[in-house]
Amino acid sequence: MSVKCEIGNYAVHSGDKLKKEETVVKRLFSMLLVVCVLFSIFGVTVMAGGKSGKITIWAWDPNFNVPVMAEAKARYQKINPSVEIEIVEMAKADVEQKLNTVLASGMKEGLPDIVLIEDYNAQKYLQAYPGAFADLTKKINHKEFASYKNELMTLKRKIYGVPFDSGVSALFYRRDILAEAGYEPADLNNITWDQFIEIGKQVKKKTGKAMIAFDAADGGLMRIMMQSAGEWYFDKNDNPNIVNNEVIKEGYIAYKKIVDSGIIKKTSGWNEWVASFNKGETASVITGCWIIGSIKAEKSQSGKWAAAPTPRLNLKSSVNYSNLGGSSWYVIEKSKNRAVAEDFLKTIFAADQDFYQKILVEQGAVGTYLPSQDGVAYTKPDQFFGGQKIFSDFSTWMRKIPPVNYGLFTYEADAALMAVMPDYLAGKIDVETALKKAEEQLKNQIDF
Amino acid sequence: MENTTRLPSQDREKRHISAKNKYGWFFISFPVIILAVFMLYPIISSLFLSTMSSRGMIQKFVGLRNYVKLLKDTVFLQALKNTFIFFIIQVPIMLFLALIIASLLNDKSIKFRGLFRTGIFLPAVTSLVTYALLFKMMFSLDGLINKFLLAIHLISEPIPWLMDPFWAKITVMIAMTWRWTGYNMIFYLSGLQNIPDELYEAAEIDGANKLRQFRFITVPMLKPIILFTAITSTIGTLQLFDEPMSFSSGGVTAATIGPGNSLLTMSVYIYNLCFKYMPNFGYAATVAYVIVILVAILAIIQFKLAGDKR
Numbered sequence: 135m136s137v138k139c140e141i142g143n144y145a146v147h148s149g150d151k152l153k154k155e156e157t158v159v160k161r162l163f164s165m166l167l168v169v170c171v172l173f174s175i176f177g178v179t180v181m182a183g184g185k186s187g188k189i190t191i192w193a194w195d196p197n198f199n200v201p202v203m204a205e206a207k208a209r210y211q212k213i214n215p216s217v218e219i220e221i222v223e224m225a226k227a228d229v230e231q232k233l234n235t236v237l238a239s240g241m242k243e244g245l246p247d248i249v250l251i252e253d254y255n256a257q258k259y260l261q262a263y264p265g266a267f268a269d270l271t272k273k274i275n276h277k278e279f280a281s282y283k284n285e286l287m288t289l290k291r292k293i294y295g296v297p298f299d300s301g302v303s304a305l306f307y308r309r310d311i312l313a314e315a316g317y318e319p320a321d322l323n324n325i326t327w328d329q330f331i332e333i334g335k336q337v338k339k340k341t342g343k344a345m346i347a348f349d350a351a352d353g354g355l356m357r358i359m360m361q362s363a364g365e366w367y368f369d370k371n372d373n374p375n376i377v378n379n380e381v382i383k384e385g386y387i388a389y390k391k392i393v394d395s396g397i398i399k400k401t402s403g404w405n406e407w408v409a410s411f412n413k414g415e416t417a418s419v420i421t422g423c424w425i426i427g428s429i430k431a432e433k434s435q436s437g438k439w440a441a442a443p444t445p446r447l448n449l450k451s452s453v454n455y456s457n458l459g460g461s462s463w464y465v466i467e468k469s470k471n472r473a474v475a476e477d478f479l480k481t482i483f484a485a486d487q488d489f490y491q492k493i494l495v496e497q498g499a500v501g502t503y504l505p506s507q508d509g510v511a512y513t514k515p516d517q518f519f520g521g522q523k524i525f526s527d528f529s530t531w532m533r534k535i536p537p538v539n540y541g542l543f544t545y546e547a548d549a550a551l552m553a554v555m556p557d558y559l560a561g562k563i564d565v566e567t568a569l570k571k572a573e574e575q576l577k578n579q580i581d582f
Numbered sequence: 583m584e585n586t587t588r589l590p591s592q593d594r595e596k597r598h599i600s601a602k603n604k605y606g607w608f609f610i611s612f613p614v615i616i617l618a619v620f621m622l623y624p625i626i627s628s629l630f631l632s633t634m635s636s637r638g639m640i641q642k643f644v645g646l647r648n649y650v651k652l653l654k655d656t657v658f659l660q661a662l663k664n665t666f667i668f669f670i671i672q673v674p675i676m677l678f679l680a681l682i683i684a685s686l687l688n689d690k691s692i693k694f695r696g697l698f699r700t701g702i703f704l705p706a707v708t709s710l711v712t713y714a715l716l717f718k719m720m721f722s723l724d725g726l727i728n729k730f731l732l733a734i735h736l737i738s739e740p741i742p743w744l745m746d747p748f749w750a751k752i753t754v755m756i757a758m759t760w761r762w763t764g765y766n767m768i769f770y771l772s773g774l775q776n777i778p779d780e781l782y783e784a785a786e787i788d789g790a791n792k793l794r795q796f797r798f799i800t801v802p803m804l805k806p807i808i809l810f811t812a813i814t815s816t817i818g819t820l821q822l823f824d825e826p827m828s829f830s831s832g833g834v835t836a837a838t839i840g841p842g843n844s845l846l847t848m849s850v851y852i853y854n855l856c857f858k859y860m861p862n863f864g865y866a867a868t869v870a871y872v873i874v875i876l877v878a879i880l881a882i883i884q885f886k887l888a889g890d891k892r
Contacts, residue, residue, distance in 0.1 A: 231857045238638055238861060258860050262638025350745060351830065353837035402744040403836075406722055542637075546859050548837040553657065556747055556842035575656045580860065582635050582642070 186216040187471040189247040189478060192233070194226040197427065198299075199250055199461070202493045206482040209489055213481065217474055222246065230255070237263045247469040248479065251295070252461045253286050254357075254544040259464075260289045261542055267294045268465040273476050274484050280502040285537035287462060294464060296479045297502045301422030301460035302532040303358050304441045305330070306429060309520055311417040315340040322442040324454045327359075327388045330445040334397030337417050344399035345417050347410035348392065350556060351402070353548040354421065354458055359385035362446050362456035364536030367547035367576075374547065374580070376573040377566075382551070384447045386558065386565050393559050420444060422458035423528050426498045429518075436518045443531055455534040460502075500528050543580050550576040632871050634864035641864065648868040658869065660843055661851045664751070668847070669819040672755045677811055680763045684770035685800055699771065703764035714828035717757045718744065744829065747844035754825050754845060762818075766811045773807040774800070809888045816880050820873055823849040848873050 193199040200223045207219040224232070229250065236244045237259075251259055260267060269292045270276075276284045276293050283297035307322060315337040322333070334345030360366055365381040368374060376382055392398060399416055401407045410416045412432040419425060429439060443454035463483065465475045482489055483503065490506035493499040506512070507529040515521045550572040558568040635644045652658055686692075687699055705713065720726045721743035728740040743753045777799065785795050801808070826845035830836055839846040839854075848869060855866040 227857065234638070234857055234861045238636075238863060240639065259638075262640065262861060264639065266639075349836075350841050351836045351838045400723060400742060400745050402722065402841075403718065405718075542860055545837075545854075549657070549843070549854075552837035553660070553843045556844075571656075578651060578654050579657065581651060582637060 185214045185474045185477055187474045188218040188220065189469075189471050189475045190220045190222060191248040191250075192222050192224060192229050192246040193250040194224055194229050196223055198424070198497055198499060202497055202499050205493055205496070206478070206486075206489060209486060210478050210482055214474075217478070219478070226252070233259070237266050242468050245466050245468070247466055247471055247475040249464050249466065250298070250461050251464050252459070253283070253301075254459075254540050256287050256295065256462065256464075257289065257540060258542050258544075260287070260294055266467055268467045268469075268472060268476065270294060270296065270465065270476065270479075274480055278484065278504055280504060280532050280535070282457065282535045282537040283460070283462065283502045286540050287464075295462040296464075296483050298462045298483065299424065299460050300500045300502045300528070300532050301424060301458045302500065302528050302535060303420065303422050303444045303456045303458050304524075304528070304531070305418060305420050305444055306425065306439060306441050307418035308414070308435070308438050309440045310438045311337060311341055311343055311414075315417075319440055319442070322440075324443055325445050326448055327391070327445045328448065331391055331395045331397060334417075335395060338397050341417070343417050344410075344415060345397035346392075346399070346420060347401045347407050347416045348398035349401050349403070349407055350393075350559065351552060353552045355389065356382070356385050356551065357544075357548070358420065358444060358456045358458050359388065359447055359452075361536060361538050362444060362454070363449055363452040364538060365451070366538050366540060367544065367551075368539075368541040370539075372541050372543075374543075374573050374576045376547070376551070376576065377569050379569075381447065381449060381451070383565060383569060384449055384452075386551075386555075386569065388447065389555065390559055390565075422460065423500050424459065424498070426524075430498075437520050439519050440522055441519060441524050441527060453534065453536065455531045455536070457535050494525060500525065500532070502532065504529075504533070543576070546579055547572075547576055550579070628867045628870065631864050632867040636862050636864045638861050644864070648865050651865070652868060652872065657843065657846070658848075658851060661846045661848045662872075664844065665820060665822060665847045667751060668755065668758075668822060669816065672758055673812070673815045673819055675755075676759045676763050677766060677808065677815060679759065680766035680811070681770055681801075681804070681808070683763065684767045684774060685796060687767075688771060688774040699767075703768055705761045705763075706765035708761070710824050711828060713757070713761065714825070717753070718829065721753050745841055747840070747842045750829070750840045750844045754829050754840075757829070758822075758825055762815070766815065769807050769811050770804060773804045777803045805888060809884060812884050813881050816884070817877050820877050820880075821849050822847045823853070826850050827853075 191203055193203055200221060203221045207221060211217060211219065233245075233249060233251075271291075271293045274293070274296055276297075279297040280300065283300070284293055287293055287295040287297070305322060305325075309319065312319075312322065312333075315333070317333060317336070325333070330345075337343060337345050360381055363381040365379060367376060367379075367382070399410050401410055408428045408431075411419050411429065412435075414432075414435065419429070429435075444456045446452040446454045463479055465472060465479065469475055483501075487503075487506040487509055490501045490503055491509045491511035493501070494511040501507075507526075512525045512529055513523060514525070516524050551569075553575070554563070554568040554571050557563045558565060563571070632648055633643060633645055634641045635648065636642075683702060687695055687702075689695075692698070722728075723740050723742060723745070725743075727743070728737075731737045732740065741749055743749050781799050781803075782795055785799060790798070826839055826847050827850055830839040830845050839850050852866045852869050855862050855869065
């Protein structure tokens with residue numbers, strides 16, 4: 135849109151209040167004023183256009199998604215002052231609950247215009263509520279985003295969301311503890327899980343510290359392992375593929391090896407898990423990059439950390455790059471201000487490179503918008519990580535994450551596999567039986 | 583006969599009554615309508631829903647297939663088993679403890695009775711999240727409980743309270759007992775006030791010791807209240823949701839509810855079916871109906887056992 139349109143719009147708004155006699159003079163004057171102000175603020179940049187209306191956004195996490203959205207809101211309102219944006223903060227479970235109940239009831243009221251959806255759940259919502267989300271294939275240039283993010287939000291060749299943060303996974307480790315056990319950073323680059331376990335044993339032997347904290351109810355590691363090989367719980371037709379899935383079998387065996395090797399500290403729940411490395415009881419963490427905020431929370435460990443690519447499985451298909459978690463923005467199809475909502479996401483999340491630098495520094499949010507990753511913030515060395523350019527590394531690794539279609543039933547499969555895990559770890563059943571049990575349960579549960 | 587001899591005043595009386603009836607019906611209609619809309623309709627509607635299989639908005643009629651599916655659903659069967667373990671072990675222990683504490687605190691010779699009573703009742707009014715958080719800290723591997731047990735040499739290795747399927751259940755039972763014993767105690771205390779002292783005096787004269795007094799006076803006299811607490815506790819346990827949800831790792835983010843789904847209860851499963859998994863409201867309604875049927879059966883059994891003929 136051009137400047138002309140902006141002025142026209144302004145005149146319409148202010149014109150109502152003015153008396154007819156004064157209109158012409160005042161309108162000319164206000165036109166001049168607006169032009170001057172706009173030019174002085176934005177230079178000669180092309181304006182996005184005078185959008186107006188109100189959009190509502192649902193998101194969770196007051197330390198991450200919500201401030202990121204607040205930053206986006208501030209930036210968009212600078213360009214479009216008459217757009218009102220309300221960010222509603224709820225717990226993740228509450229967002230999902232509300233979305234499910236309102237969509238299932240078929241009501242048009244009570245929905246936001248933009249909603250945050252976790253990547254693992256994307257296909258579930260897209261397929262369970264057909265027509266509920268806006269097709270953004272032509273609105274957003276998805277080629278500028280990491281390809282694995284586009285894959286998970288594609289249904290029948292239509293791409294529905296705007297990719298947001300990455301959960302590119304990494305092996306975060308304590309340089310000092312590893313050095314004490316006799317390992318250089320190069321020794322941890324591109325290793326396999328078996329090598330990781332061997333290193334862990336040495337660490338345990340020489341320093342007495344556990345290599346990682348491990349929660350037996352958490353299926354996160356399994357998801358990291360699977361995606362590193364471009365596999366998931368399901369085949370291309372969304373049928374469970376567990377018993378004959380080499381990757382899952384390998385991953386399952388790796389779980390037991392890790393537990394049996396004695397390199398773990400058992401934890402239960404998020405708080406204990408985070409505390410284990412904040413207190414310096416464990417030498418490494420393998421998870422998504424969003425953990426950085428929690429690692430950095432312990433300031434006394436500054437300079438002692440480093441990040442290496444994720445360990446891979448003993449399979450040809452497995453690479454040292456994977457992902458855990460991450461979410462994306464979706465526009466509700468029946469939203470009254472759909473055009474504004476789409477324009478908002480396009481203007482900020484698919485164009486504003488500076489925005490991505492800002493949220494990286496402030497929230498540690500690693501976006502998946504590739505053009506932004508040559509920016510200043512991404513290429514800066516991080517002193518907490520001993521001067522390593524971790525974000526630049528993440529960016530490189532992110533591009534190599536094998537794309538996976540998460541399908542409809544990630545959490546069902548996750549639960550089915552983890553439910554039989556304690557029996558397998560205790561040696562009560564072998565891996566074949568465990569996987570068979572898990573697949574039977576999963577098949578019965580997702581039977582429609 | 584009556585018609586012919588009817589006096590005008592009688593007629594007026596009758597009209598008056600029918601007018602009264604009209605008002606009666608008018609006033610009663612509000613609660614009836616509200617009950618019908620908010621109770622009866624959802625009950626019937628969810629019965630219909632339980633014959634559907636759904637994936638979000640997409641629904642299809644499956645008749646009784648959901649109930650067949652239920653029998654093959656190992657997760658549901660595990661939830662059922664877990665719920666019954668909680669019910670069979672935790673409820674009797676809690677009610678028995680409540681009864682003992684109530685009769686101890688009913689003794690008028692005890693000083694600061696009010697203080698003790700308040701102290702024991704207090705957990706019931708504590709915020710769930712707060713107490714779950716504290717319990718999780720206390721029962722962690724290097725938490726207070728393990729440190730204490732290690733210090734007095736009762737155990738040689740820390741107990742994996744929340745990391746082992748068996749111990750996780752024990753932990754939640756301890757927590758539930760801590761929280762709800764005081765609540766049940768209050769009912770017993772109020773019941774004890776109604777037992778005349780003469781009965782105890784007479785028993786004492788007859789040479790009955792405290793134990794026999796408890797067995798033959800306190801328990802029989804409190805029977806209706808014991809029945810009431812047993813039924814409310816049964817319902818509460820069958821609908822158990824809060825504790826497993828807050829005690830299991832990340833609640834909604836963890837793969838299973840407790841290690842190996844050891845804390846999964848039927849209500850948590852309903853929640854998962856609706857909101858965590860592919861939303862299958864039809865199947866969730868089926869599970870809900872199973873809970874209703876079980877509660878009804880158990881209540882009937884308890885009435886029969888208590889021998890209450892009313």
